[in-house]
Ligand SMILES: Nc1ncnc2c1ncn2[C@@H]1O[C@H](COP(=O)(O)OP(=O)(O)OP(=O)(O)O)[C@@H](O)[C@H]1O
């Protein structure tokens with residue numbers, strides 16, 4: 440696997456407070472790397488160092504190296520706008536520009552020299568399509584971006600970010616402000632985009648990390664305590680602190696009160712049946728659902744979470760089946 444971003448001995452201080460301690464990680468090209476860890480452990484600081492948005496914070500000191508395609512991003516002599524162009528940032532809350540849907544996407548294109556109307560039209564359509572928003576907005580491109588739903592605004596921000604042709608997409612909890620359906624849209628786009636872009640996503644949601652990540656980096660109090668393939672880190676963590684963090688989110692060893700086999704059922708019926716089965720359980724009890732419909736692997740957990748239940752684990756158990764463990 441080719442390394443795209445090579446971080447070496449990265450330290451960051453806010454005044455006296457050290458937010459990042461000697462971080463060394465290699466982020467692979469055209470893969471999704473998820474950064475997980477408790478609040479305040481330095482995840483956002485790390486992302487901001489990558490694209491040097493950290494420069495905007497007063498009193499910050501950063502040391503170490505961040506090599507992107509061989510160039511050290513932290514080198515004072517480099518052209519920072521060029522570095523930022525290589526890295527699109529998808530923030531926690533969408534931040535569309537106060538202009539039309541069309542102009543939000545065209546904005547970056549114009550800055551980078553596309554003026555011709557026909558070329559602009561084509562490119563705006565192209566990026567709205569890869570962000571998965573085109574069909575919903577193609578008839579109202581001139582209406583203000585602010586009129587879109589939050590989830591649509593987030594996909595618009597994705598389109599706007601992609602329009603300047605970055606190589607790397609940085610996302611800081613990009614779905615935490617979104618409803619389950621909009622989150623699913625963003626996740627689907629990110630999975631598709633990982634064929635062409637290197638993606639780094641900060642997430643609080645272990646299930647999201649499971650659905651998306653190829654690699655996982657676990658931050659703890661400003662340090663990287665574990666880093667590796669997602670399946671290894673999430674299912675078989677070596678570090679006690681990673682184990683504790685993941686167990687805090689869902690338990691790996693858990694007593695199952697009832698098991699429901701929903702193999703052969705397609706979405707949305709498997710969700711409906713799972714819901715009915717859960718209905719008969721007492722609160723706090725745990726149900727394991729077996730499904731063989733790939734759609735159900737994302738849909739059932741999402742629906743259950745939306746209904747206020749806790750999804751404790753989602754795991755592929757053989758070549759066709761998945762087990763979803765839900766606590767009422
Ligand atoms: N501008 C700032 N000035 C001073 N301290 C800061 C600043 N920004 C962050 N910190 C501190 O640095 C540490 C890391 O913060 P950071 O925002 O990177 O954490 P995080 O892992 O993204 O947390 P969360 O999950 O809550 O978003 C925290 O202790 C935080 O209080």
Ligand SMILES: [Mg+2]
Pocket residue numbers: 482483484
């Ligand atoms: Mg943060």
